[in-house]
Amino acid sequence: MWRTVSFVERVEVEFSGNLLNQAMVLGDVDNDKYNELVVGNIDGDLSVFKGSSVTPWRKTSDLGMITCIGLGDICNKGKNNLVCLTAEGWCYIFDIRPEGSSEFLKEDESDVDIRILKPAYTQHLPANSKVMLIADTDGDGQTELVVGYSDRVVRTFRWQSGLDSDAYSTGQFIQHQKWQLAGQIGSITVNSCGEDKPQLLASQPGGTLVTLLQGTNIRIEQPHIEHSEESTQQSFVYHPLGSCRARNKEVSTVIVGGIKRERKEKDDKASSFYALATLDGSLVLVQSDKTESDKIVWSLQVDHQLFSLHKLDVTGNNREEVVCCSWDGQTYIVNHSREVVRYQFEENVAAFSAGFFALPDQGNVPCFVYATFNNRIYIYYNISLPEVESTNLLTVMGRRDDTRQLLARMNIDPKRTDQLRQLYHWVLYGFHGKT
Incomplete structure (x- = not known):
């Protein structure tokens, strides 16, 4: 039986124009250790929202059709940069600096002067980018830019500093x-497989994926050369994951990797989980092991079209749950034991993200971000749950040491559930009936 929760506390901001799911990201834009929300639309408008302000903290326009936005140490300088890709092939790097480590815009500061962003660097890359990843994909300690294109090509780029x-x-x-x-x-993700190098994974239709092998057939060249004679020999491993049971073998699939899981021993260096979701409602959690084939931990089938997949620790137990959202706003939070919590957002969703967002006096808190088709973005920030598993009052109180001490004082046997039910009923609602 799946539990249903209700999230109420939120920040509502206005952002007009159509946006793609890869063009909305949460992260520390200005390196002040507080996360912001960055969104871009197909008209070339880019905005950064900070704190509880309903107006953009930074913005720019006329960039082109924005398809992907990412945050990371792309230039390997020890700080985050904002990276923006357009369908026309333009890549923009923004170097945004903080105004203060604890400076936020307040809701009543509607007349604040919004500063215009200017790219620190612009370069033309191959056009028609679809998905993007900024991460260390080969374990060498250097960050790469990985881009997936609509023509089914994946490219990795490295930043080369000048004099x-x-x-x-x-x-x-x-x-x-x-x-x-x-x-x-x-989508593209990175997954950890024990002590080996990170795995670079790309999702494929029908709930499948490929591991993109690196270090073979490498040819470094200028990316702006459109018709070069580069080697295109495939170097990847296909993962069919046959028990996924996608109802449509051509249905679109998204993936997220590096999901933190519980370590059984202190020196346990086992791999992390990765998850797959399909547009026809299949959700799969998989464990990848360097000595064995991929092992499906669990699979789930829902009656909603899943299009956005993330990982987020919503319980604070240092284990990340799988979070996925459908076009109609149905959101699923699933733990590693396949317990599910659902939340129904009130509108259809154009883009969804899950991560951490900074609020005044709270710091970075887990949040869900919904972009609607009505020029509104909603940031739900009070989404932390004590646990995902379904439980009852007897179980919860039985875990507390002070409960056992109080029961002993009242000469109540903690194993007598009938007595405990009467006691808790009296404490909560007042006692009516015979003892």
């Missing part, structure tokens, strides 16, 4: 490797 390492204008992105896949790319 002046502090000046963006002297550097450039260099293409490092390329893969040509058989199906449309839903």
Whole structure:
């Protein structure tokens, strides 16, 4: 039996225009250790929302059709940069600096002067980007830019600094490797597999995926050369995951990796989980092991079209739950034991994200972000749950040491559930009836 929860506390901001799911991200834009929300639309407008303000903290426009937004140490300078990709092939790097480590905009400061963002660097890459990932994909300690395109190609880029390492204008992105896949790319992620190097994974239609192998057939070249004679020999491993049982073998699929799981021993270096979700309602949690084939931990079938998949620790137990959202706003929170909590958002959803967002006097808190088709974005920030599992009052109180001490004083046997029910009923509602 799935539990249903209700989230109420939220911040509502206005952002007009159509946006893609990859063009909304949560992260620390200005390196002040407080997370912001960044969104971009297909008209080229980019806005950064900070704190509880309903107006953008930073914004710019006329960038092109924004398809992907990412945050990370893309230039390997020890700080985050905002990266924006457009369908026309333009890549923008923004270097945003904080105004103060604890400075937030208040709701009543509607007349605040919004500063206009200017790119620190611009470069033309191959056009028609669809998904993007900023991460260390090969375990060398350096961050790469991984881009998936609508023509089923995946490319990795590395930032090459110029003579002046502090000046963006002297550097450039260099293409490092390329893969040509058989199906449309839903999303790209990195997963940990024990002590081995990270696995670079790309989702494929029908609830399947491929591992993109690195270090073979590498040819470094200038990415702006459109018709180069680069090697396109495939170097990947296909994972069919046959028990996924996707109802449509061509249905679009998204993936998220690196999901934290419980360690059985202190020196346990086992792999993390990754999850897959399909548009026809299949959700799968998988464990990847370096010595064994992928093991499906559980699979789930729902009657909603799942399009956005994330990981987030909503219980504070250092284990990340799987969070997925459907087009009609139905949101699922699933733990590693397959217990499910549902939340129904009130409108249809154009884009969804889950992560941490900073609020005044609270710091970074878990949140869900829903972008609607009515030019509104809702940030739900009070979403923490004590646990995902369904439980009852007897079980919860039985875990507390002070409960056992109080029961002993009242000469009540903690194993007598009938007595406990009468006691808790009296405490909560007053006692009516015989003892």
